[in-house]
């Protein structure tokens with residue numbers, strides 16, 4: 001059975017890997033850029049959406065990341081940050097996402113003179129507003145922030161401290177992102193060790209544009225609680241003489257410890273980590289029962305949504321409601337909020353809704 005995007009939109013979903021600056025509405029980029037005089041490749045709204053998608057479709061993570069200069073440029077004031085965050089919460093709720101962790105790098109939003117605290121507060125206020133509107137419209141969403149430090153920069157300790165400072169008011173964890181090759185996670189070991197001492201949770205972009213050494217460092221040196229992408233863990237899965245998959249020690253460790261993989265299929269096609277959805281390692285990783293989750297990464301650059309990612313998987317691998325429920329429960333189990341809250345969402349929201357869908 002292949003499920004359509006429209007059918008999947010009705011089901012509750014959880015999203016762990018989504019960049020705030022990669023999910024703006026094209027119309028908002030046009031409007032905000034016009035107000036500050038920032039030049040765009042085109043000011044036609046649908047043309048701009050197409051431009052982001054095409055420009056990000058470069059086959060290289062470095063070139064993919066260049067497109068963010070246009071979104072980050074319009075996210076330099078409290079008002080704009082708040083609006084972008086509000087629209088993000090509304091759009092996710094509209095897609096049927098009931099739980100989301102959305103990440104952004106505060107250090108990228110200080111060019112207009114804002115301090116790091118002001119950046120975080122503006123985004124959190126926007127999330128709260130968007131969640132309020134969504135609840136009023138009958139589509140409640142619980143949304144938390146992950147603070148990202150850029151891996152080529154040297155502000156990770158400051159950002160980690162910021163994440164701890166706002167841990168009780170909407171920030172649920174920490175992350176590092178940016179170009180992976182040449183910037184190993186161990187450059188930021190002090191930040192990760194600090195977070196561990198603070199009993200804080202963090203994920204690390206690893207195993208996207210670079211392979212097993214990056215994943216190994218993220219887990220065994222830095223102590224990552226989840227992997228951003230982690231898709232290249234398949235490099236440690238070989239085929240035995242009997243034709244069955246054989247897990248190397250790192251892949252076995254990831255599976256045995258139920259380390260969550262924040263997989264982002266469409267994004268991986270654009271950065272060259274996979275050639276097509278049907279060849280994407282998510283099929284094999286799901287079959288091997290890794291702790292797989294499905295994510296959008298950057299909804300604007302990939303012209304996607306959680307429902308669309310799931311619809312693509314349904315088409316490519318035949319995923320039906322039981323598989324989508326499994327992916328959703330996996331994501332909820334891997335969320336950085338309290339156990340009680342995770343359990344309540346699984347038992348009271350996710351399971352009853354999928355039980356109905358499965359029963360038809």
Ligand SMILES: O=c1[nH]cnc2c1ncn2[C@H]1C[C@H](O)[C@@H](CO)O1
Pocket residue numbers: 019020021022061065068072103104105108148177178179205208267297298
């Ligand atoms: O998929 C990604 N890999 C590495 N870095 C990324 C990815 N998507 C977005 N980023 C970067 C660009 C953004 O400006 C930054 C913070 O969201 O994170």
Ligand SMILES: [Zn+2]
Pocket residue numbers: 017019177205228297
């Ligand atoms: Zn990402």
